[in-house]
Amino acid sequence: MQASNAPSKSSIPFAESGTKNVIPEASQISLKPGAASFIDGFPPLTMTPLAAGGVPPTGADFNGILNFLSSAIRWGQAGGGYKYDAVFAAAIGGYPKGAILMRSDFTGHWLNTVESNRSDPDTGGAGWKNGMAGVLLRTSVYRIISGLQQVSVDGGAFTSLGGTTFSTVAQTTRTDVEIISGGGGGGGTEANGAGARSTGAGGGAGGYGRSIFSGSLSSIPITVGAGGVGGLATGAGSGGMGGSTSFGTLLIAAGASGGAKGLTSTGFPLMIFGGTGGFSTLANVVSARGGNGDYGLALSAVHGVGGSGGASILGAGGGRTAITAGDDALTPGGGGGGAAAAPSTGGFSGGAGAPGLIVVREYA
Structure with a gap:
């Protein structure tokens, strides 16, 4: 049998408006000659020849039983x-x-x-x-896209509508929540003179936390941590701190710190330490600190690299650079890469840290 073999359906039961009897369960033999019942069906009298005193079955009984049966069929066809x-x-x-x-x-x-x-x-x-x-009822993913906090439900398009609060659906008995905080920005670099070098450090990665909650949840505030801004070339700024991600007050992950700025120097080797990874609190399943940003390193005036951004639980941060601005992190929670400037070049800005992430799965 194939799906195309499905029989036709009727939106109304048989004899919906016709004359019909309500068919009783108990026998009607001693109460109403010839009347149908669920116990007897049509009684023997209706199967006895008329000449021998038989009684014909009534159309109202036929309509009644067919109405009963087709009503049940219609209910089933409607998925009831x-x-x-x-x-x-x-x-x-x-x-x-x-x-x-x-x-x-x-x-x-x-x-x-x-x-x-x-x-x-x-x-x-x-x-x-x-x-x-145990059935997965719904998956909600919260991210920051183009500066706006948005949500995607069950793989649908991201939208700002409903992107800042969460409530379980009626059937939910267990909610599994994963969060990642924002990654720190990479450090910028100063402009250098002849024989000088400057390298910024990478920003730390956002922390991870996972918790499972029982029962229903209502109007939980949702905050996805923003990525830290890259340190500016002007003044060789350090990278900005990543934002905290929170699922109400139930689960929170602090943002990662930014990478240190790269000051111009003629003394080598030169090492600038990276930002510290964020960490989650209150998790009842697991917490994991984000990776620290890598250091900016210069071995000589002609050999130096900016620090790579720390890796979040989902993957790497911004990569190392040699003579350019820091690499922006793309993986949620990743740290931005530090900038690197060579002798007699201008300063460069560090890479931006990536925003965090919240994934909520609801189970029956």
Whole structure:
């Protein structure tokens, strides 16, 4: 059988507006000659020849039973299910193993794991389990794009709408949150005279934290840490600090510090130390400090490089440079690379640190 073999559907049950009887479960033989019931169907009298005193079945009975059956079929065609029914459960001797019932709040389903089960799953009855347990319901990714904090839901386009708060959907029982703070900017360099060199250090990477929360969450403020700005060439500024990333007050990661500025020097070897990686607090699963920025190094007036940015848990920061501005970090939370200037060149700006990231996964 193939999907194309699906039968046609009807939006109304048989005899919706026609004359019909409500078919009772109990026998009507002694109450109403010829009347149908669920226990007897059409009784023997309707199968007895008229000449022998038989009674023909009525059209209203036919309409009634076909209406009952087609109503159930329509409900199933619409994807409808049934909640726990104590009277029905008792009448059938309990629900069979493998039966699936709707939760009473219509937010999921119960799966029966035992035979002849009469217990109520909505009140903690034995033998039932959440039929959607462990199912991934939704994934929300929060980032800073073009200076704006935005969110993407289940791989959709990033949008500013809803990008600053988070609430779980109704079926969520467990929420898995991962955060990365902003990476620090790389250090800039001064302009050099003849025989002088200057190298900026790389910025540190953002810290990582992961926590799992039970139950529902409502209106949690979301803040994605911005990347630190690269140190300016003017005055050989140090790289800016990365911003903190926070999931309300439940999970926070401090931003990384920027790389030190590169001052012009004729004394070698010259080493400028990088920024310190950020760190997450309050995580109940795991915390990891971001990588420190690499040092700016000059061995002589003609041999020197800016420090590479620290690596976040997702990958490398900005790379090393020889005679140019620092390399911007592209990986979330990565540190910006330090600039490097050669003898008799102007100063250069450090690379920018990358903004952080928040990923939220909801499970039933």
